[in-house]
Amino acid sequence: MRAAVASVTAAVLLLxxxxxxxxxxxxxxxxxxxxxxLYRVTTTTDQYATRDFSITDSTLVITKLGGSDEHYGIAKLxxxxxxxxxxxxxxxxxxxxxxxxxxxxxxxFGLFIYGVSTIRINAD
Numbered sequence: 001m002r003a004a005v006a007s008v009t010a011a012v013l014l015l016x017x018x019x020x021x022x023x024x025x026x027x028x029x030x031x032x033x034x035x036x037x038l039y040r041v042t043t044t045t046d047q048y049a050t051r052d053f054s055i056t057d058s059t060l061v062i063t064k065l066g067g068s069d070e071h072y073g074i075a076k077l078x079x080x081x082x083x084x085x086x087x088x089x090x091x092x093x094x095x096x097x098x099x100x101x102x103x104x105x106x107x108x109f110g111l112f113i114y115g116v117s118t119i120r121i122n123a124d
Contacts, residue, residue, distance in 0.1 A: 024089040031055050038066055038092040043085045049092075060086050 024039070032055060041048045041060065048071060052064035062079040065072045071079075 022091045022093055024091055029055055029060075029083075029086070029089060031057055040088075040090040040092055041081070041086060042088045042090070043081055044087060045085070048079070055083070058083055060089075 035053050035055075037051070039050050039053065041050055041053065041062065048062055049066035049069035050062045050064065051066050053060060053062045055061075060081045060083055062081070063077060065075065065077070065079075
């Protein structure tokens with residue numbers, strides 16, 4: 001029973017922690033000030049989770065990688081990628097209100113199951 005409750009709770013937390021990606025239209029990928037926030041940049045050969053990048057006439061320059069990126073701590077920054085090699089840029093959004101409600105519900109459900117499982121029933 002405890003394994004089932006743990007499995008359900010883990011699945012709910014995993015689903016709640018997922019973010020959604022919103023594609024940034026190509027028309028907005030023009031030379032501008034730096035882009036801040038969590039973005040996923042997909043190129044013809046690789047993918048980057050970045051927190052800070054800028055766009056010039058011919059390049060996309062990544063100045064800060066996200067901690068979840070496989071290149072984090074390895075790649076020498078700034079990374080300069082030719083704009084012709086950039087396939088997509090997605091803004092990663094996370095709904096903290098939904099996550100908080102789902103996690104709180106999972107915790108309350110776990111406490112309820114724990115409480116029910118510790119009740120002793122006497123059938124005398």
